[in-house]
Amino acid sequence: MKRSIVPIAILFLALSSVLSASAFHESQNRPPVGMERNEFSMRLFKILAGQEPGNMLFSPASVHIALSMTLNGAGSSTRDEMLGILSPPDATLETLNAETAAMVASFENLREGTALSVANSLWIDQHYPVSPRFVTDMERSFQAETASLDFNSPTAAKSINAWVSQATNRKIESIIDRLSADMRMVLVNAIHFLADWKYPFDANDTRNRVFHTSTKDIRTPFMNKSMSMHLIQVPEGQGVLLPYTDERMQFFAIMPDTGTVGDWLQGQDATLIDAVFAALEQPKTRVELSLPKFLDRFEKPLSRDLQTLGMRIPFDPDRADFSGMHADGLKDLFIGEVLHKTFIRVDEKGTEAAAVTAVVMRVTSMMPTGEQMVFDRPFVYGIVDTETRSTLFLGIMEHPQAP
Template sequence: MRSCVVVMAVVLGLGAALPGPLEPTPRFHSRRQAGPSLGDLIQEFALDISSVSWSEQGNMVLSPFSITSLLSMLLLGTSGTTYHELRSALLYPATAEDSAVHTSYQALTQSLIQDNPGMLVSIANRLYLQTGVNVLAAFSQDAQRYYGISVRELNFAQNPNGARDAINAWVSRETRGKIPRLLNFVSPQTTALAVNTVYFKGAWETPFQKRTTHPSTFNTGTQNITVPMMSSMMKVPYLDLPDANAEMIALPYQGRQFAMFFIVPRGPVTLNTLLELEFYLDADTLNRHISNMRDVQMNVFVPRMSINYKADLADTLKRLKVTSLFDSVRGDFSRMTTDKVMVDRVIHETIIDITEEGTEAAAATATDLNRIGTSRSFTVDRPALMFIRELRTGAPLFWGRLVQPEPLLD
């Protein structure tokens, strides 16, 4: 069984609001051909936010869906420069009405939520307010309608540690204990704190067998490390990418609504090779490659690993020209509250565990496949791109760079 957990929190503090100049968000990929679908727009945002984070040398795994849904919820409450900066960064077409954007998120969220044998996806949103803060009724109603936001009051001013503990306890419950302490501190100046959680747990359609997992070498580009390497012979979607000097594989989950993809470059084992591969991609290119994948029987080798990533995305969003959101003077939340507020922090935490497990019936099928010989293989033993995609909408639930896996032991 594989589990993925992401939590994102936006912390708003006291400030003042005045209009300011608007700068368009720069385009970070030379070929931007995203179609009108929300899934494509979220994918392009994922590539943009990853592009401006290239200075990070290690693993980086985000939930583009989590980030964009929470920012879109904030869009409901902003005006002026703050509103236009958010819309520009989120890549929403100028011709798209706000109501269409929010309705699309409502529909996408409902399509992602799953509670079936072998597949569990839960999404929760909550807005914590300082006791007595005046939040406009229209904002509360729309946030509940489109994003399922539940609102709770906490006394940040007089009991910030108690507020922190209450939020951490809720996050821990929603993530099944995977993220027990999202917040280390909460400022007494906090007026509102918005949290989005995504919990994903899926069984492979064709699981790996624990008896075939063995220690193997993973080349990070700077050193060789030993990881437990899962292995199995299976029929999986595969595509050679000669233009990118890479190859791609998909590992579907039960039901084939979701799949995990790995894109492994063939060039020198360096971070630059991985970044060049990512720069090569856009939503249209990725869609085309995925549609061209064909089932191939091969030996598949994937590390049994855990990937943990936590960051304050404030500086990252500023590099996407979302600046007034964090400015005590220029931030405009006049459609959310009559109080003067600004965003203080954008905390994002992702935990991904990859193991062999699947259902008992699927395991029997995998045992049979292991008896068939083939010389073809796909091995994740070097830095690679990895993502989990909802296959009907193309929405990336998770997107990231795998540079150094953390061995996940029994």
């Protein structure tokens, strides 16, 4: 059967741990770290996809880690609400911290040609009486770098942005424009991914062809390859998996059979990500693949989207309880903004991607053979970590632009 998969949507960019087929099967015998996080990923992704026309890319892993850091300073109903959204029922903060630490630690021993770095930092207004215990928790559980700055100085934001640039290999140069008088703390997560394909595309085979966006047809460079690969079967859609040099990391692309990616996504849930991992257990199929090269950047404040997801109390200055951040246990902070930026480049050699999430704390008052796939219209893609089953990026590609 011949299939044509058309890319207009960057639906997923996730990171997947597949050290080997045997390692993958062994991992099925123990509870995967990231299973519940995938539900968080898909729910937030659908909220974003439902309101953002055009290309969209976000990192569920980065957002999750940044919010998990913030959760460590929460108390009472604020803590309960955040924990309920970030973790499965009956989970504890200690369990969540341990799972996050284990996931990040597992990225340290990737094979040559595949690199994934996760960095965290805590920036504190030098005039704010921060809890020493909270600082210790950030350093121990998240290996966060901590720094005290004069938030009234114009150089304070520059210091944070310089850290962001370094942590993302200069792919994201900044996350915050300036620090205002009511800001007391900024918690930042940064992720950088750089990997070569296990089977690179030949640049001599790259050809321009038509990509059908939701509004018009455009011509853009397509990479082409004929090889055996795992097919992804999902309701009313189909896709492929492409391994990086460390096969733990896998890129995937999924395209709906008909209609728009946005409409199709609204009928999906976390089982869509499960289907990506399930595909690795199936025999490979010979595929004639055409995939566009692309480079994309995306940024969006996520406060309203997280409130739509159900995380409302932390953003309410009258109800938020982040007493764990204050040295005397005062309830004087709330989440003012959650800022998010991403970057991705996909070409013949491999993939580079980066994400930054900043949680800004404000004071409450002034206070088969013949199979063919041509991704020439909206499609879903990603990178998955099959060992921890964690989603690192999710996005939508409406209009590919060559690197």
